[in-house]
Amino acid sequence: MSSVLYDAQGPRAKRRNVLFTGIFVVALAALVWWVYTSLDDKNQLEWVLWKPFFGTEAWSTYLWPGLQNTLKAAALAMIIALPLGAVLGIARLSDHVWVRVPASVVVEFFRAIPVLVLMIFGQALYANYTNVSSDDRPLYAVVTGLVLYNAAVLAEIVRAGILALPKGQSEAAVAIGMRKGQVMRLILLPQSVTAMLPAIVSQLVVIVKDTALGGAVLTFPELLASGNTMIGYYGNTIATFTVIAVIFIALNFSITTFAGWLEARLRRSKKSTGAVLGEDAVEVNPAAVGGGFGTGGEGGGMPGSRTYL
Amino acid sequence: MKLRKVTAASAAVLALAVAATACGSSNNDKGSGSSSGGGKKITIGIKFDQPGIGQKTPQGYAGFDVDVATYVAKKLGYSADKIEWKESKSADRETMLQRGDVDFIAASYSITPEREKSVDFAGPYLLAHQDVLVRANDSSIKSPADLNKKNLCSVTGSTSAQNVHDKLAPKAQLQKYPTYSACLTGLQSGAIDALTTDDSILAGYASQAQYKGKFKLGGFKMTNENYGIGVKKGSALKAKINKALEDMVSDGSWETAVKKNFGPAGYKNEPAPKIGVVKS
Amino acid sequence: MFDFLQGYDVLGAFWTTVQLTLLAAAGSLVWGTLLAAMRVGPVPLMRGFATVYVNTVRNIPLTVIILFTSLGLANTLGVTLGAKGVIDTLNFRLAVLGLVAYTSAFVCEVIRSGINTVPVGQAEAARAIGLSFSQVLRLVVLPQAFRSSVGPLANVLIALTKNTTVAAAIGVAEAATLMRTMVEKEAQLIPIAAIFALGFVILTLPTGLILGWVGKKVAIKR
Numbered sequence: 117m118s119s120v121l122y123d124a125q126g127p128r129a130k131r132r133n134v135l136f137t138g139i140f141v142v143a144l145a146a147l148v149w150w151v152y153t154s155l156d157d158k159n160q161l162e163w164v165l166w167k168p169f170f171g172t173e174a175w176s177t178y179l180w181p182g183l184q185n186t187l188k189a190a191a192l193a194m195i196i197a198l199p200l201g202a203v204l205g206i207a208r209l210s211d212h213v214w215v216r217v218p219a220s221v222v223v224e225f226f227r228a229i230p231v232l233v234l235m236i237f238g239q240a241l242y243a244n245y246t247n248v249s250s251d252d253r254p255l256y257a258v259v260t261g262l263v264l265y266n267a268a269v270l271a272e273i274v275r276a277g278i279l280a281l282p283k284g285q286s287e288a289a290v291a292i293g294m295r296k297g298q299v300m301r302l303i304l305l306p307q308s309v310t311a312m313l314p315a316i317v318s319q320l321v322v323i324v325k326d327t328a329l330g331g332a333v334l335t336f337p338e339l340l341a342s343g344n345t346m347i348g349y350y351g352n353t354i355a356t357f358t359v360i361a362v363i364f365i366a367l368n369f370s371i372t373t374f375a376g377w378l379e380a381r382l383r384r385s386k387k388s389t390g391a392v393l394g395e396d397a398v399e400v401n402p403a404a405v406g407g408g409f410g411t412g413g414e415g416g417g418m419p420g421s422r423t424y425l
Numbered sequence: 426m427k428l429r430k431v432t433a434a435s436a437a438v439l440a441l442a443v444a445a446t447a448c449g450s451s452n453n454d455k456g457s458g459s460s461s462g463g464g465k466k467i468t469i470g471i472k473f474d475q476p477g478i479g480q481k482t483p484q485g486y487a488g489f490d491v492d493v494a495t496y497v498a499k500k501l502g503y504s505a506d507k508i509e510w511k512e513s514k515s516a517d518r519e520t521m522l523q524r525g526d527v528d529f530i531a532a533s534y535s536i537t538p539e540r541e542k543s544v545d546f547a548g549p550y551l552l553a554h555q556d557v558l559v560r561a562n563d564s565s566i567k568s569p570a571d572l573n574k575k576n577l578c579s580v581t582g583s584t585s586a587q588n589v590h591d592k593l594a595p596k597a598q599l600q601k602y603p604t605y606s607a608c609l610t611g612l613q614s615g616a617i618d619a620l621t622t623d624d625s626i627l628a629g630y631a632s633q634a635q636y637k638g639k640f641k642l643g644g645f646k647m648t649n650e651n652y653g654i655g656v657k658k659g660s661a662l663k664a665k666i667n668k669a670l671e672d673m674v675s676d677g678s679w680e681t682a683v684k685k686n687f688g689p690a691g692y693k694n695e696p697a698p699k700i701g702v703v704k705s
Numbered sequence: 706m707f708d709f710l711q712g713y714d715v716l717g718a719f720w721t722t723v724q725l726t727l728l729a730a731a732g733s734l735v736w737g738t739l740l741a742a743m744r745v746g747p748v749p750l751m752r753g754f755a756t757v758y759v760n761t762v763r764n765i766p767l768t769v770i771i772l773f774t775s776l777g778l779a780n781t782l783g784v785t786l787g788a789k790g791v792i793d794t795l796n797f798r799l800a801v802l803g804l805v806a807y808t809s810a811f812v813c814e815v816i817r818s819g820i821n822t823v824p825v826g827q828a829e830a831a832r833a834i835g836l837s838f839s840q841v842l843r844l845v846v847l848p849q850a851f852r853s854s855v856g857p858l859a860n861v862l863i864a865l866t867k868n869t870t871v872a873a874a875i876g877v878a879e880a881a882t883l884m885r886t887m888v889e890k891e892a893q894l895i896p897i898a899a900i901f902a903l904g905f906v907i908l909t910l911p912t913g914l915i916l917g918w919v920g921k922k923v924a925i926k927r
Contacts, residue, residue, distance in 0.1 A: 120828045121846065122747050122838035129747070137750045144754070154782045158614045164635055173483040228906040229912075230867040231897055232881060240894045243524050250511075250526035320766060322858055330767040332603065332874065333885070335512055340768060345481050345512075346473030349605040351635040354610065361765045363772075368764035516885070576792055581885070583875070596790040601876035616780040628841055 147163045155354075165352035169359050175348060182342030183363065187337065189255060191322045193262035197323070198316075200263065201270025206300060207273050215241075219271070226268035232329050235261030239334055256337075258330035266323055277308035310382045318373035321368045339363065452476060467503040469494045470513030470521055470530035470655075472606060477629025478533050486510050489625070490681040491650075493550055493673065494586070497654065500669035507629050515583060519543045529662060530655040533626055536703050544680040546653030547666035552704060554586050554646040556624035558580050558631060560612060561641045567622075569593035569645050575618040576600055578608035585622050593647065603632060606682040613639065623650050628692035642692075649704045667700050710900075718883040719904050725796035725797070725869040725879060726908075729804035736805055736814025738745040738847070744817055747838055762810040764864065766801070767871045774803040775875040793878075809818045819850035821835055852923045859916030862927050878906060 125133065154160050168174035207219035215216025226234070238260035242248045248256050281304060289299040343360045345352050471490050472479035473675050479490040491510075498508050510566050513521050522544045529547075536546045557577075559566050564573060573592035579586030590597050591676045600617055601610050609630060611617035620627065622641055631640045654670075656662045673679045674697045687694050698704070743827035761771070778784045779799055786802070788794040823846050831845040870881035884901045888894055 120825050120832075121745055122842055123832055125747065132747050136748045140748070140750050140754070150781065160781055177481070177483040224910065224913075225906070228863070228909040229902045230870050230881070230905055232870050232903070233884075233902050236888070236894070237898050237902075240898070243520075250521075250524065253526075318763075325764070325766040328768050329871075332768060335517060336513055337512070340766065344475045344604050344606070347604065348476065348480060349482055351606060351609065351630075351633050353606050354781060356774060357769055357776070361769050364766055364769070365761055365764045369760065372735045372760075372764075475768070516888075581873070581882075598790075599876070600792050600796070602775075603772075603874055610776050611780045614783075615781045616783075 118267065158352050165350070165355045168346075168350050168352065169355070174350070178342045178346035178349075179339065179359075179363070180240075182337060183341040185255070185336065185342075186324070186327045186338040186367075189262070189327045189330060189336070190320075191258045192255075193323050194320055196259070197266040198268055199261045200267040202274050204267060204271035205274030205278070208271065209278060211296070223268045223271045226264045227272070229265070231261050231265045231326050232333060234264050235330060235334055237261070238264075249359060254330065254334045254336035257334055258327060258336050261330075262323055262326055265326075266319060269319055269322075270316065273312050273319065274308075277312035277315075278304050280311060281308055294358065297331060312365045313379045313382070317372055320371055320375075324371070326369055433466070441442060442582060452531040463556035465476045466507050466509050466526045467498050467501065467505070468509045468511055469498065470511050470518065470527040471530055472514075472532045473512040474606070475533060475626050475629060476633050477692075478626055479531070480629075481512075482530045487686075489551070489631070489682055489686040490531040490533065492686065493654075493670075493679075494529075496673050496678055496682075497529075497531075497666050497669040499671060501665060501685060515527055515580070518655060520597050522655050525657065528656075529666065531652075533623060533650075534653055534655050535623075535650040536653040540655075543658065545660060545663050546655055547663045548653035548670055548700060549698045549703060550654065550670050550673075551625065551652040552698045553623040553625040553650040553652060555588070555621065555629055556645050557589075557619040557621045557643040558612065558627040558640050559619050559643060560615075561639055563618065569647055572619060574598075576611075576616065577616045578611060578620045578623060580603065589621055589647065609640075617636065619643070624685070625650075625652075625692065625694070628687060632689050632691070651698065651703045653703075671700055711914045713883060715880075715883065715900070715904070717910070718852050718878060718880045721797075721877065721879040721910070722866070722869050725800060725804065725872060726862075726866045728801045729808060729869070730865055732801065732805035733808035733865070734858075734863075737809035738816055739844050740809060741816040741820065742842055742847075744813065745820060745842075745853055746905070758918055759810045759813050763808055765807075767807050767868055767875055770807050771800060771803040771871050773873050774799040774806075778802070778866075783826035796872075796875050796877050800869075800875060800877045804865065804868060804872070807868070808861060811861045811864070812858065815861060816847075817851060819854035820846055820858070823849045849925060852925055855916055855920035855923055859920065862916070863913055866909050866912065882910060 123129075145330035152161075193226050204219050204223055207215050208223060210216045210219070235257050239253065241260075242253050242256050278300075285307065286299050286304055289303040292303070327336075327338050328340040330336035331338040331344075335341070337345075339360055347356050350356070471486065471488070471494060475488065477488055479488040480486065485658060489583070495505055495508065511521075511527055512542070513527065513530050515532075518530050518532060518534060519540060522567075531550075531656055533553075534540075534546075535553075540546075557566065557569075557572070566575065569589065569592065570588060573596035574595070575597055577586050577589060577594070577597045578600045581603055586599050586601070592598055600611065602611075605620065605622070605626070608617060608620045612620050613636075620630075624644075627642055630636060631642065631666040654666050656666065673682075679697050683694055740755045740758060743751040744759075746752060779786075779795060786795060788798055808878040827845055827849065828841055831841045836844065869879055872879050873882040873885065876882070877888065880901055886895060887897050891897060
């Protein structure tokens with residue numbers, strides 16, 4: 117394995133690598149051993165605490181219904197937030213001030229507020245001004261909070277993705293007589309989707325994780341909240357949190373894996389089109405940091421979104 | 426062309442998501458039964474995570490509050506299968522009643538003048554006391570004053586730890602967690618010295634299989650907690666529930682429920698309180 | 706109109722939020738940069754570790770991580786972080802630790818993509834004059850990478866500011882904790898939510914604007 121960052125390794129460098137690896141392995145093993153013995157010391161590894169996860173009872177009563185609610189809220193939020201975010205992002209690029217400015221205000225406002233606050237707000241809104249039944253209200257409030265926040269973030273991702281394309285693309289399209297809508301629909305959006313995908317996916321992961329906030333404040337029985345109910349019955353706090361963490365990792369990992377596959381496909385099928393934010397294009401255009409990986413920080417979106425002003 | 430592929434791919438994602446959602450909701454409906462259609466139902470707020478009081482278990486809902494609520498519902502004309510249980514966390518109880526999300530709440534709900542401003546109470550149906558739970562081998566906490574310089578745990582939104590801190594042990598340190606179970610984990614490991622809330626709730630936790638013999642109650646009786654059944658302000662239910670509670674005591678069902686739920690915990694409960702008399 | 710604010714230390718709560726944010730930001734910048742260095746470095750095992758770390762931590766809800774620091778690290782493993790017996794200090798430090806563990810995964814990704822913006826020629830030239838891996842990274846690549854990462858790092862900082870609300874789960878008295886207390890005790894939900902929303906807007910909007918401007922200034926035009 118060689119990289120531009122370091123030379124092909126000679127015997128001394130190889131020895132040093134082995135040494136570093138050795139030290140690292142020892143440190144890691146010591147850490148694992150310490151965690152294991154401490155857990156054992158505090159009786160956290162007793163079979164009775166972990167047994168529930170190997171039967172059906174715990175899953176059918178607590179975890180599976182909770183997981184369903186998590187998936188439901190996340191899926192709804194994604195379905196609503198994606199198109200809404202695209203519309204807001206495109207609106208921010210509009211030539212008309214009266215479209216651009218309101219869209220910018222909405223995006224910047226909702227991006228700045230914690231989702232938690234938006235959820236609490238949504239809960240009060242549905243309770244006081246609508247007749248949504250009390251069974252559905254927590255779900256509605258959670259989805260509302262997630263949509264408001266994530267649509268704003270997705271809008272920034274879309275905007276940055278479009279801005280990162282070389283100017284020549286839209287200029288050429290205008291030159292052959294396309295209207296503004298056509299330029300966006302036929303030229304800009306299709307090309308920028310590949311570049312946006314990693315950032316969009318990390319935002320989808322954020323949506324899945326943020327459903328857990330609904331359980332904490334709104335009695336929305338998602339995975340973490342049902343986990344808490346479950347702990348009340350089995351008294352296995354650490355075991356349950358571990359299992360819940362593993363479920364979330366598996367869930368989000370499958371989302372990112374699927375997205376990686378999708379991205380690879382889109383990239384492969386795109387031989388003739390110009391601007392793809394591949395490794396090379398990245399150098400051409402520093403605004404498009406990070407073509408290839410889910411980046412941007414939580415709720416950050418595409419790095420191009422640093423063009424605030 | 427490119428757009429079409431993207432659209433196709435995203436359509437596939439959406440379809441998957443919708444499918445997952447759809448099967449999710451249909452399952453749920455079967456489970457809880459819709460509240461709007463068919464047959465009169467009653468919605469009751471309880472706790473889902475308090476052993477002995479109100480708990481969601483793989484076998485259904487169980488606890489003293491559940492038994493009391495079931496009895497009251499029966500007297501009001503709703504059989505057990507017409508009850509829809511709903512989780513009412515401590516912080517949400519008043520709002521749930523005011524909005525009409527539930528018909529009544531039996532969820533270790535103490536009658537206080539503060540709460541009576543926004544909701545009405547039937548009962549009381551149980552007299553509990555604020556107490557502490559400590560490790561069985563810890564003999565250093567014999568009175569509330571011994572809690573000074575100790576680590577005291579309670580749940581977010583509960584005032585019981587704050588009360589102890591302000592009135593009895595000003596040097597106690599407070600730890601707040603979202604659930605009592607988290608406090609118990611700390612208590613077990615020694616990071617926390619005492620967990621404080623109502624003795625009825627503590628007894629339930631102490632008698633759970635995995636904690637048996639590890640904890641004991643302090644027996645301090647620091648306050649009187651009169652558990653009432655919360656109803657919407659001005660609701661006609663109050664009188665009916667009071668009548669039902671009186672019946673429950675007089676026909677012996679109250680005693681049976683107490684034995685069944687508190688017996689295993691070895692909790693010495695107070696005798697049935699007189700309806701309408703709130704001990705302060 | 707704002708008499709419901711009486712008796713609540715709103716500013717103090719937001720001060721805790723600011724402290725949490727700044728300390729966690731400093732910590733995750735350091736740890737995140739180290740992780741990024743491991744990910745591009747020559748030792749395969751460290752590369753693997755950093756990759757697994759980032760992909761694991763990014764996929765867990767922050768609430769779970771924060772609860773783990775208290776229930777797992779402090780209660781079960783007995784980590785005291787130099788605050789033995791002082792619960793409030795301990796919780797604050799644990800919250801900072803949890804936020805650092807979580808945020809550094811995002812910082813790592815940002816820096817790694819920042820490294821990708823540095824032209825290959827730069828690293829090649831650095832190697833040609835005989836610099837070692839750590840010198841290449843320290844003297845040539847990272848300084849340039851940081852300059853193009855300011856904008857994305859600002860986004861991470863904003864997310865971090867808002868994420869400090871999760872510290873409420875282990876009882877750190879920051880803004881969200883106070884908000885929940887106030888919502889429970891006072892009837893005016895909407896004004897209270899509005900005030901706290903405004904507080905966060907005041908904290909995060911300037912961060913975004915200023916760092917966005919700085920990012921434009923320091924970015925290397927290529």
